[in-house]
Amino acid sequence: MKYVDDFRGAEACLAMARRINAAAADRSYRIMEVCGTHTAAIRRFGIPAMLSGRIRLISGPGCPVCVTSDVYLRNAFRMAADKNVTIATYPDMLRVPADGVSLQDLRARGADVRGVNSALEVLEIARELKGRTVVFLAVGFETTAPATAILAQRARREKIKNLKIYSAHKTIPPALLSLGRDKQLCLDGFLLPGHVSVVIGVQGYRRVMRSLRLPAVVTGFEPLDVLSAILTIVDAARHRRVVLENGYSRVVRSCGNPKAKSLLKEVFVSKDSLWRGLGVIPDSGLFLHKPYDSLDARRTFSLREEDGHQARSSGCRCAGVLTGRIEPPACRHFGKQCTPQRPLGPCMVSREGTCRAFFETL
Amino acid sequence: MKEHISLSHGSGGALTQKLIREIFASAFDNAYLRKLDDASVVELRGGRYAMTTDSFVVDPIFFPGGDIGKLAVCGTVNDLASCAAEPRYLSASFVIEEGLPFDILESVVSSMAQEARQQYVPIITGDTKVVPRGKADKLFINTTGIGLVHKTLEAGMIRPGDKILINGPVAQHGVSVLAARQGFEGGKSLKSDCKSLWPIVKLLLQEDIDLRFMRDPTRGGVSAAANEIAQSSGLSLVLTEQKVPITASCKSFCEILGLEPLDIANEGKMLFFIGARDAHRALRILKSVPSCRRASVIGDVLPERKGKVYLKTTAGGSRILGMPVAEALPRIC
Amino acid sequence: MCLAVPMKIETIDKTEALVSAGSLKARVNIQLLPSLKKGDYVLVHAGLAIEKIDPRKAKDTLRLYRDVARKSMEEES
Numbered sequence: 001m002k003y004v005d006d007f008r009g010a011e012a013c014l015a016m017a018r019r020i021n022a023a024a025a026d027r028s029y030r031i032m033e034v035c036g037t038h039t040a041a042i043r044r045f046g047i048p049a050m051l052s053g054r055i056r057l058i059s060g061p062g063c064p065v066c067v068t069s070d071v072y073l074r075n076a077f078r079m080a081a082d083k084n085v086t087i088a089t090y091p092d093m094l095r096v097p098a099d100g101v102s103l104q105d106l107r108a109r110g111a112d113v114r115g116v117n118s119a120l121e122v123l124e125i126a127r128e129l130k131g132r133t134v135v136f137l138a139v140g141f142e143t144t145a146p147a148t149a150i151l152a153q154r155a156r157r158e159k160i161k162n163l164k165i166y167s168a169h170k171t172i173p174p175a176l177l178s179l180g181r182d183k184q185l186c187l188d189g190f191l192l193p194g195h196v197s198v199v200i201g202v203q204g205y206r207r208v209m210r211s212l213r214l215p216a217v218v219t220g221f222e223p224l225d226v227l228s229a230i231l232t233i234v235d236a237a238r239h240r241r242v243v244l245e246n247g248y249s250r251v252v253r254s255c256g257n258p259k260a261k262s263l264l265k266e267v268f269v270s271k272d273s274l275w276r277g278l279g280v281i282p283d284s285g286l287f288l289h290k291p292y293d294s295l296d297a298r299r300t301f302s303l304r305e306e307d308g309h310q311a312r313s314s315g316c317r318c319a320g321v322l323t324g325r326i327e328p329p330a331c332r333h334f335g336k337q338c339t340p341q342r343p344l345g346p347c348m349v350s351r352e353g354t355c356r357a358f359f360e361t362l
Numbered sequence: 363m364k365e366h367i368s369l370s371h372g373s374g375g376a377l378t379q380k381l382i383r384e385i386f387a388s389a390f391d392n393a394y395l396r397k398l399d400d401a402s403v404v405e406l407r408g409g410r411y412a413m414t415t416d417s418f419v420v421d422p423i424f425f426p427g428g429d430i431g432k433l434a435v436c437g438t439v440n441d442l443a444s445c446a447a448e449p450r451y452l453s454a455s456f457v458i459e460e461g462l463p464f465d466i467l468e469s470v471v472s473s474m475a476q477e478a479r480q481q482y483v484p485i486i487t488g489d490t491k492v493v494p495r496g497k498a499d500k501l502f503i504n505t506t507g508i509g510l511v512h513k514t515l516e517a518g519m520i521r522p523g524d525k526i527l528i529n530g531p532v533a534q535h536g537v538s539v540l541a542a543r544q545g546f547e548g549g550k551s552l553k554s555d556c557k558s559l560w561p562i563v564k565l566l567l568q569e570d571i572d573l574r575f576m577r578d579p580t581r582g583g584v585s586a587a588a589n590e591i592a593q594s595s596g597l598s599l600v601l602t603e604q605k606v607p608i609t610a611s612c613k614s615f616c617e618i619l620g621l622e623p624l625d626i627a628n629e630g631k632m633l634f635f636i637g638a639r640d641a642h643r644a645l646r647i648l649k650s651v652p653s654c655r656r657a658s659v660i661g662d663v664l665p666e667r668k669g670k671v672y673l674k675t676t677a678g679g680s681r682i683l684g685m686p687v688a689e690a691l692p693r694i695c
Numbered sequence: 696m697c698l699a700v701p702m703k704i705e706t707i708d709k710t711e712a713l714v715s716a717g718s719l720k721a722r723v724n725i726q727l728l729p730s731l732k733k734g735d736y737v738l739v740h741a742g743l744a745i746e747k748i749d750p751r752k753a754k755d756t757l758r759l760y761r762d763v764a765r766k767s768m769e770e771e772s
Contacts, residue, residue, distance in 0.1 A: 001614055001716065003701040003736060003748055006757050010604070010678030012764035017678075019767040037698055044622075046679025090741075118742025120724055140741075143699070146727060147743045195699050198738065198746045223677035224760045231763070250753040251738050251746045259727045260745065340687040351620055351698075361681040546719060614716035618700045618739075 003250070007222030008045075016227040017050035023234045028054040030186055031233055032179060032324055034172065035193035036063035036352020037221055043361040045223040055230065058185070058324040061175055062193055063352040064140045065092045066322060066345075067275045068168045073098035075303045076166065079135050080111040086129055088122045089137035091115040096346040119147035123154055126163035135297050138167045142204075143195040145169040145286055146260040149267040152292050166297035169286035170273055172196050173208045178281055180212035185324050189215040189233035191226065194248045199264075201256025202246045209244045220248040267292060276346070277322035316345035321354050328358040335359060367462045372492025385468060386488060389475040390454070394486035402486040404451060410514075412447035414438055415506040420695050423470065423500055425542040427534070427553030428629075430503055431470035433695060435477040435485075436558045436629060437580070438507040443560040444576045444632060446567060447509030449481060454505050455489040459498040470501065481558045483507070512567050517594040519574045525641035526599065526661035527634040529562060529654040530555065531607040532584055535695070536626035537615050551611040555630035562651055563632065571644045572637030579633055580695055582686045584624045585671070587633055588661075589685045592669045600672040601661035601683060624673075625686035627695055635663065699740035701748055704733050714739060 033039060039059045042048065048057065061067050073096060080087045080103060087103065094104040094115055107113040112132070116122055119136065126134040138148040148165060155163045172193060180187060192205060197218040209216050215236035217229035229247045236243045246252055264286065273285025288296045297303065316338070317331040328334045328347070338344040340356055347355035370377045387395045394402040416437050423430040439449045454474065458467065478485050485505075534555035541552045559578065566573055575595075579587035584606070592599050601624075608616075608623050616623045630653075636644050641659055648657035664672075673683040702714035702721070710726040714737065725731055725744045737744040 001610070001617060001701070002703075003753055004617065007760070008677050010676060011768075012760055014678040015764035015767040015771075016760070018771065019763065040620075043681060044675070045677040046673070046675040046681035047677070049680045050678065120742050143740055143745065146745070147724075147741050150724065150726065150743070195738070195740060195745070198699075223675075223679070225756075228760055228763065247756075250749050250756055253746075257727055257746055259729065263727070356687070360684050360687065541719075546721060551717070552719065611717040611719055614700075614719050618702075618716060618719065618721075620698045 004222065007220070007224045009224070013223045013227055014050060016224065016231060020055060020227065020231045020234055021052040023231065023238065024052060024054045026238070028056060029188045029234050029237055030056045030058055031189050031191060031230060032058045032060045032185070032187050033191040034060035034062040034176065035196070036066070036350065036354070037195070038062070038191055038193065038219065038226065039354050040352060040357045041221045041223075042226060043357045047223060047226060051230075055234070058187070059321065059354040060179060060324055061275060061278060061322040062141070062172065063347065063350050063354070064144070064170065065090070065096060065350040066318060066347045066353050067170060067277065068096070068139055068346070069274045069276050070098045071274065071304070072168050075301070076103065076137055077101065077106060079166070079297065079301055080106045080113055084132055086112040086114065086125065086132050086134045087137065088114050088116050088125055088134055090139060091117070092350040093137055093139060095343065095349045097343060119151040122151055122163065123160065126155070126160050130162060133162050133164060133300070135164045135166055138165050138169055140169055141172055141193070141196050142199040142264070145268065146199065146263050149263040152267045152288065152295055155295055156292060163295065164297035164300050165288060165295050166303070167268070167287055169268065170275065171270065171284050171286065173200070173205055174281045174284035175275065175278060176205070177208045177211065178278055179324065180208070180214055182323070187214060188237040190217075191219040191229050191233070192216050194218060194220045194225070194252065197248065197252045197256070199257050199260045202244060202252065202254045204256060205244060209242070213242045215241065215243045217245045217247045218252050220250070277319035318345040318347040318355070321347050328355040331355070365464055367458050367460060367464065367467065367492055369460050369492050369494065372458065372490060378490060382490060385471055386490070389471045390478065390485040392484040392486065394484065404486070410511040412442055412445040412509045412511050413506065414441040415504065416441060417502060417504040418695060419499070419502050420539060421499060422539070422542050423466070425539050425554055427538055428556035429470055429473050430501060431474035432477045433556055433629060434503040434505045435474050435481065436556050437695060438505040439481055439483060439558045439560055440578045440629070440632070442507050442509035443558070443563045444578045445509070445511060446513040446515050446563060446573070446576070447511045448564070449483040449507055449509045449560055452478060452483055452485045452505050452507045453487045454485045454503065456491070457498050457502040458490065458492045459500050460492055460495045462500055467501070477558065481560060513573065515573065515575050517575055517591055520591070520595045520597060520635050520663055521574065521637070522597060522663050522665035523638050524574055524635050524663040525638055525659050526601065526663070527636060527641065527644060527648065527657060527659050528584070528607070529632055529648050529657045530630070531609045531612065531656055532628055532631065533608060533612045533616060533623040533626035535629040536583070537612050541615065546615070551609065552615065555628060557630035557653070559630065559632050562648065562654060565647060565651070566634070566644060569643070569647055571647070572640040573634060574637065575635040577633050579628050579631055581627050583626045583628065584633065585622070585683050585686045586625070588671045588683065591635070592671050596667050596669055598664040598666045598668045598670045598672065599661055600664055600674065602674045603676045605658050605660045607656040607658050622686070624683065629695065699738045699745065701736050702739050704731055704735045704737060706733065707731060712744065714744070
């Protein structure tokens with residue numbers, strides 16, 4: 001595959017890994033890889049096995065389905081129970097349990113719940129089902145939000161009155177600030193999410209990184225990308241240098257994608273948002289802007305705002321995993337009561353969930 | 363004859379008889395079916411026989427490279443082949459949804475008949491039921507097969523140092539069905555690999571290859587088969603990702619959808635566990651078969667008794683290859 | 696969900712394009728990318744082309760990685 005295979009060669013990867021291990025001879029380094037797709041890629045390519053134990057790759061909260069709160073899910077269930085509502089969502093959301101039940105369970109009991117691979121498919125569904133209210137559970141970071149924005153613009157332009165959007169979109173930089181300041185986590189640097197960066201650009205992180213003063217590299221998803229970024233961070237951390245580098249320049253530009261950014265600005269407004277595990281993070285959520293009020297499911301269904309309170313559930317330790325406090329095997333349910341077939345929490349459901357990535361490769 | 367299957371066709375009366383005679387018996391045509399008895403009597407000569415049964419609920423019923431009918435024959439033939447059993451007889455049962463167009467049924471049956479004829483295995487008995495609209499999704503087929511065992515193979519016969527071979531590229535069936543279901547345009551290159559494996563198994567047996575065990579990696583792909591074998595033999599296995607053949611289009615498809623090719627169903631592939639000294643010869647024999655040019659040695663059996671499966675990745679790293687997660691691809695066969 | 700794959704532009708029809716990876720084809724929305732032409736490679740995520748892949752930068756990055764790796768191997772021997 002073009003632009004894929006070349007970045008995977010074993011010889012180059014192993015040579016780079018040896019270089020990292022040599023550079024990390026003096027102490028251990030704690031590097032957070034924020035993005036769920038990075039977690040999955042790192043485990044899929046067997047990267048931990050190439051690196052010395054002094055390199056600690058800590059998984060972060062970059063799994064949008066995983067950081068979506070129970071309150072949001074309960075609201076989704078409430079809407080799904082309405083006989084006139086069709087729920088459309090990304091496939092990973094279907095199996096996330098809250099209070100012991102998931103959207104997939106509700107579907108088995110008769111609710112109209114559909115998986116879509118793209119926000120744009122929801123337009124067709126709404127057109128097809130004129131008599132019903134079609135609610136799109138818009139989950140995802142800055143990579144995915146533009147698709148929702150396009151959906152919103154088109155629905156408004158074409159006056160598709162039965163389409164509603166329930167946005168749970170979140171933005172990454174505010175979460176980085178919270179994690180970088182965490183004294184317990186003690187991070188030496190960040191592997192920044194490559195595809196979020198395609199949208200927000202390298203400059204999307206400048207303010208946060210200036211405040212944190214930690215090395216960070218915008219990282220691609222092939223093994224050579226990841227290894228090269230780790231090497232840069234270890235080198236920088238060793239010499240106490242603060243760097244913000246673009247390791248994914250083949251698709252990430254300094255300014256990001258201007259059209260995508262202006263789309264997000266037009267359709268969304270940033271407000272405080274509740275993240276599973278991290279609590280409320282200021283200005284970290286994207287909510288529909290006033291001109292799109294008529295599309296907002298929150299208004300249509302008078303959904304309760306999400307506050308900091310989250311009920312204890314089932315002993316699931318996703319919160320600890322999402323904040324990098326523990327690795328999945330430290331959770332006593334991991335692999336026993338909690339498996340991908342019978343998940344206790346979202347980290348085991350989502351393809352970008354840390355628990356699932358560990359389960360499939362452990 | 364009406365254009366669509368109706369409930370009357372399943373009632374056991376005149377219409378049922380007509381359906382059996384004109385569609386099933388005429389297509390599968392053999393001495394047993396010409397009698398149309400409730401059971402067909404066969405004489406099994408000395409030896410051990412393997413018996414296997416499988417139901418087929420694949421959606422969609424027609425996919426590039428095959429259909430539910432061809433699959434129903436190949437699937438059962440391959441289960442017998444994996445026990446080194448020469449397929450001798452098949453049964454075929456049909457559960458048909460009311461309203462299924464006749465020409466669809468005829469097409470599927472014709473496909474089954476053709477495959478059975480090519481494999482020299484007659485379909486000697488069967489059953490037909492029709493259920494009301496909505497109670498079945500078009501057509502479900504069950505086939506049961508009996509075969510004469512040529513060589514006893516057991517997971518316990520696998521030894522550390524044995525090599526693991528496969529006869530060609532992985533994931534083709536699952537990808538073809540999924541692509542057809544989702545309306546992806548891939549044309550000829552995303553064809554199912556659905557095919558009967560007895561001929562190549564027979565070839566290896568005839569050449570007296572030191573064959574210890576076999577498994578056809580259907581649902582759950584190579585990952586599931588490897589893990590099952592690791593469990594039952596008690597030994598650990600290691601696979602080398604770079605050595606696992608895969609077509610470029612399958613690889614792209616899997617990358618795009620975030621699927622692991624090793625987890626995806628095959629319907630024309632066999633995993634062979636072969637004594638190390640015979641591995642090269644076995645590979646040459648497989649590669650001499652036109653459809654198996656991309657046969658490859660993909661792994662080894664390790665001395666450790668942990669029942670785990672390891673994967674050496676293309677990037678040079680390594681990880682554990684676990685049992686695939688259940689919900690990946692429903693109704694793939 | 697941040698899964699995105701490089702795909703080649705085959706044909707363009709206003710805000711949509713037919714893209715391919717090998718012989719696999721799909722239809723995606725391209726309104727985020729102003730000036731695309733047939734043969735360009737784009738990163739596709741959830742039905743949307745989010746960026747064009749810069750072939751020159753790709754080559755540079757690859758060369759950089761290979762240099763690091765080569766230097767590593769030279770130092771070791």
